[in-house]
């Protein structure tokens with residue numbers, strides 16, 4: 040397999056992308072891609088990387104899941120700004136002797152997620168590596184001028200909300216690591232773990248939820264949950280110079296998470312606060328918008344839970360336990376350079 044043939048093989052499916060995706064004036068095959076940019080909007084840019092053995096192992100993810108999740112985690116950062124994802128650049132490093140079918144599958148997942156969220160692949164880079172597979176995605180999105188939902192706009196009195204069921208991805212990871220069986224050899228999964236495994240392998244970035252929030256006019260701060268609720272809440276608290284009080288009894292626990300945590304003798308709360316890779320949204324909403332937003336999300340079938348409030352009486356994150364006790368929450372969560 041030569042490098043240029045590999046690039047052609049991995050990117051030829053751009054011709055299969057539908058008219059719904061944003062077009063390129065100059066697409067894959069030149070030194071750089073060229074796109075028209077609408078006036079009155081701002082560009083939103085981010086990148087995130089997936090490294091074999093760090094973000095996935097053969098026992099936790101099929102190659103198509105790796106591709107899907109690499110794209111999904113990037114789209115999630117665009118969603119976390121309230122923006123619309125438009126274009127992606129893919130940088131792939133793989134061992135010289137990697138079976139090309141692995142890369143085909145990786146790209147199958149990448150393009151599946153890109154097409155689901157209306158993202159056009161505008162190009163990338165391909166190299167060999169003496170190490171494991173590394174897949175880096177750069178994502179480019181668009182937002183109405185001056186409307187980005189930043190971490191620093193939480194205000195005292197805001198309600199704190201979360202979408203979906205954080206903790207499920209970490210529980211799914213725990214389950215998959217415990218099985219020690221290649222992910223691509225696992226067939227139809229039996230309940231109750233299917234939901235947890237899906238949450239880990241195929242997270243769904245919350246673009247629609249974030250757009251609804253932005254358009255409602257009630258949004259405060261916004262973050263996506265990549266490192267765990269505790270870490271994301273701490274980032275909002277710090278950037279906004281406020282305190283976030285989370286209520287244990289209001290954090291949504293998916294029934295499958297509760298069930299699996301019981302079997303694994305774990306606390307769901309630990310996975311919710313410190314698990315990560317949920318790619319749900321954690322944010323704040325102005326108090327006068329809570330009821331309207333809850334009704335709107337419910338009409339669209341998007342789970343939304345009010346889990347606490349923003350306070351000016353302290354900084355950082357605190358947890359109101361079911362017992363009534365209030366505890367500081369440390370900024371736990373995944374840290375790449377922890378030993």
Ligand SMILES: Nc1ncnc2c1ncn2[C@@H]1O[C@H](COP(=O)(O)OP(=O)(O)OP(=O)(O)O)[C@@H](O)[C@H]1O
Pocket residue numbers: 085086087116265266
């Ligand atoms: N190596 C780097 N060089 C320059 N900027 C960086 C680098 N790494 C991160 N950043 C910037 O630091 C900020 C925080 O990045 P971080 O990766 O923690 O956020 P995130 O993508 O939301 O989290 P996660 O990686 O857990 O999904 C972003 O503005 C990002 O662009």
Ligand SMILES: Cc1ncc(C[n+]2csc(CCOP(=O)(O)O)c2C)c(N)n1
Pocket residue numbers: 087088092093094095096099212265266314315316373
């Ligand atoms: C095999 C295996 N071991 C551990 C983990 C857990 N993990 C890895 S990176 C990360 C945070 C998000 O990454 P980033 O901050 O780079 O976006 C988490 C929770 C995993 N997914 N697979």
Ligand SMILES: [Mg+2]
Pocket residue numbers: 086087
């Ligand atoms: Mg990042």
Ligand SMILES: [Mg+2]
Pocket residue numbers: 115116119262263265
């Ligand atoms: Mg983020």
Ligand SMILES: [Mg+2]
Pocket residue numbers: 087112113116265
């Ligand atoms: Mg990220």
